[in-house]
Amino acid sequence: MNYNCRPSVNIKNQITAYINYTAIVQQLKQEITHKRINVITIENYPIVDEQEIKNSLINKLQPDLIIHTDEILIEQMQIDEMIAHNLTDDRIFGVMSHHALSDFINQDKHQAVQEKINAVIASNGLVVVYGVGASLVTISDLLVYADLSRWEIQQRYRSGAFSNWRANNAGEDPNRMLKRGYFFEWRVADKQKKYVLPKSAYVLDTHHKGVPVMIRTDDYLAGLKEVSKQPFSLVPFFDSGVWGGHWMQDTFNLERDKVNLAWSFNGVPEENSLLLNFNGIEFESPGSNLLFFYGEDILGSRVFGKFGEEFPIRFNFLDTVGGQNLSLQVHPKLSYLQDTFGSHYTQDESYYILHADRDDAHVYLGFNKGVEKQELMSALRRAESGDEVFDDKKYIYQHKIKKHDHYLIPAGTIHSSGADCVVLEISSTPNRFTFKLWDWGRVDLDGKPRTVHLYHGEPNLDMRRDEDWVKKELVNQFIVVDEGEGWIEEKTGLHEMEFIETRRHTFNSPVIHDNHNSVNVFNLVEGEEVTVESLDQSFETFVVHYAQTVIIPESVKKYKISPSGRAKGKKCITMKAYIR
Numbered sequence: 001m002n003y004n005c006r007p008s009v010n011i012k013n014q015i016t017a018y019i020n021y022t023a024i025v026q027q028l029k030q031e032i033t034h035k036r037i038n039v040i041t042i043e044n045y046p047i048v049d050e051q052e053i054k055n056s057l058i059n060k061l062q063p064d065l066i067i068h069t070d071e072i073l074i075e076q077m078q079i080d081e082m083i084a085h086n087l088t089d090d091r092i093f094g095v096m097s098h099h100a101l102s103d104f105i106n107q108d109k110h111q112a113v114q115e116k117i118n119a120v121i122a123s124n125g126l127v128v129v130y131g132v133g134a135s136l137v138t139i140s141d142l143l144v145y146a147d148l149s150r151w152e153i154q155q156r157y158r159s160g161a162f163s164n165w166r167a168n169n170a171g172e173d174p175n176r177m178l179k180r181g182y183f184f185e186w187r188v189a190d191k192q193k194k195y196v197l198p199k200s201a202y203v204l205d206t207h208h209k210g211v212p213v214m215i216r217t218d219d220y221l222a223g224l225k226e227v228s229k230q231p232f233s234l235v236p237f238f239d240s241g242v243w244g245g246h247w248m249q250d251t252f253n254l255e256r257d258k259v260n261l262a263w264s265f266n267g268v269p270e271e272n273s274l275l276l277n278f279n280g281i282e283f284e285s286p287g288s289n290l291l292f293f294y295g296e297d298i299l300g301s302r303v304f305g306k307f308g309e310e311f312p313i314r315f316n317f318l319d320t321v322g323g324q325n326l327s328l329q330v331h332p333k334l335s336y337l338q339d340t341f342g343s344h345y346t347q348d349e350s351y352y353i354l355h356a357d358r359d360d361a362h363v364y365l366g367f368n369k370g371v372e373k374q375e376l377m378s379a380l381r382r383a384e385s386g387d388e389v390f391d392d393k394k395y396i397y398q399h400k401i402k403k404h405d406h407y408l409i410p411a412g413t414i415h416s417s418g419a420d421c422v423v424l425e426i427s428s429t430p431n432r433f434t435f436k437l438w439d440w441g442r443v444d445l446d447g448k449p450r451t452v453h454l455y456h457g458e459p460n461l462d463m464r465r466d467e468d469w470v471k472k473e474l475v476n477q478f479i480v481v482d483e484g485e486g487w488i489e490e491k492t493g494l495h496e497m498e499f500i501e502t503r504r505h506t507f508n509s510p511v512i513h514d515n516h517n518s519v520n521v522f523n524l525v526e527g528e529e530v531t532v533e534s535l536d537q538s539f540e541t542f543v544v545h546y547a548q549t550v551i552i553p554e555s556v557k558k559y560k561i562s563p564s565g566r567a568k569g570k571k572c573i574t575m576k577a578y579i580r
């Protein structure tokens with residue numbers, strides 16, 4: 001199976017890149033000499049390895065003064081007090097922060113630091129300022145921005161070697177570190193990055209220990225602009241989980257050393273990296289930067305007007321082949337999410353079945369007829385306290401699945417994917433808001449039970465969603481909407497309560513796609529290979545393999561998808577999503 005785990009986008013622009021610290025130091029020293037620089041600022045995203053940057057870069061510049069941003073900030077304890085409401089005591093859920101980094105500056109400390117800097121400048125010395133929010137410290141002559149993607153950040157949280165920003169909590173429960181990241185750290189850091197990165201002279205890819213890559217910011221932004229005009233794939237990542245399976249390991253031939261693979265995130269710019277290939281030199285960037293700097297080109301003005309710089313569609317896989325059921329869960333209704341967590345839109349979902357490993361594989365979707373909330377909640381509470389095993393057969397409707405089924409899961413619907421299947425999850429993006437109701441009495445891979453949130457789940461369970469309603473509204477809602485020579489297009493969802501529209505194309509000859517004035521995301525759910533071609537030669541032909549997720553920016557109005565390679569003339573199927 002030809003599955004590319006490191007897809008990159010070829011950028012036409014010829015650029016100079018500085019690879020490793022020796023080359024970077026040399027370039028910055030040249031800048032210092034030629035431009036008579038007194039203050040260099042190296043600002044970074046949280047969890048970039050600041051110690052490495054200090055030892056291998058800053059010290060090598062032999063500055064007269066080094067300042068870390070923390071020197072102008074209020075104490076950690078004061079920050080904790082200010083964000084206590086955002087962090088909450090819960091292990092998983094917080095409340096979205098609307099803070100800015102500048103809220104945490106201590107004016108007296110700031111003034112004292114500025115005086116120290118002024119003294120060095122007066123004697124024509126060199127000052128290097130670094131850290132998160134470093135550009136807030138003083139005006140600089142040269143600004144470098146060091147960046148990092150979310151997946152690498154999560155790995156670093158888990159490693160025990162890194163603390164959250166201003167937290168001193170290395171080794172803490174990674175769930176709590178992730179919560180601080182999601183609800184606070186990334187919010188303030190993104191706000192700051194949107195403002196600072198475009199003002200910088202250079203950007204630094206710090207994903208690989210000891211081997212950073214530095215390029216000019218103009219080249220980087222021009223590269224992102226190029227990406228915003230063509231189909232592209234993000235770098236997928238794979239993660240193990242208590243219910244994880246082995247289909248991805250076997251089918252894609254990857255990460256076989258892991259106990260299992262539960263998730264593959266492959267169409268989530270907030271989480272995935274984007275790999276820019278400048279004539280053989282790879283530069284890894286957070287996918288979200290595309291939205292921050294070219295959001296309107298990527299989403300289209302209609303969708304950009306609704307969602308701003310957030311990517312509203314998420315594609316990921318859930319693999320339970322040889323694994324177990326997901327937790328029995330529900331996602332919050334929109335008003336609950338807005339009131340309780342301060343998020344804009346909720347996690348509406350759908351399951352497209354990529355593979356069912358046995359005839360009686362099933363999903364849990366809605367209730368059996370006549371189930372009362374009070375009785376259900378009592379049973380769930382008894383199960384949570386360990387008094388008894390939850391009788392899922394009594395309460396929850398189970399529906400047998402087969403390959404290429406599509407199940408719609410508007411927020412408020414109780415659901416779970418059963419064991420022995422592979423789901424392509426097509427959902428709206430916020431990915432933290434799963435309220436587990438029952439986790440089958442098991443413990444997680446770390447030996448601890450996963451947190452169940454009955455008090456959040458209860459108000460969100462829509463008891464009207466029983467077997468009859470589910471069959472009528474959520475199961476295989478296929479309607480043929482168009483067809484031509486060798487192709488057919490079906491509308492498959494999502495439910496009218498959800499803002500994503502999904503279309504399935506089955507074809508053995510070329511199909512012209514219209515983008516519906518929205519970003520499009522698709523996955524090749526059947527067939528070995530297809531190509532995506534431009535109708536006006538504005539981008540190079542893009543080759544897509546089985547199970548690959550592709551993002552088509554809205555700037556590409558129409559495009560052609562054709563079976564290619566060994567799939568030429570054979571049946572292929574794509575599942576595409578866009579915003580209604």
Ligand SMILES: O=P(O)(O)OC[C@H]1O[C@](O)(CO)[C@@H](O)[C@@H]1O
Pocket residue numbers: 241243316318325326327328329349425431432433434436
């Ligand atoms: O709670 P569980 O069992 O890990 O469930 C998996 C969940 O993971 C996600 O894919 C991402 O959070 C959810 O959408 C899904 O419902």
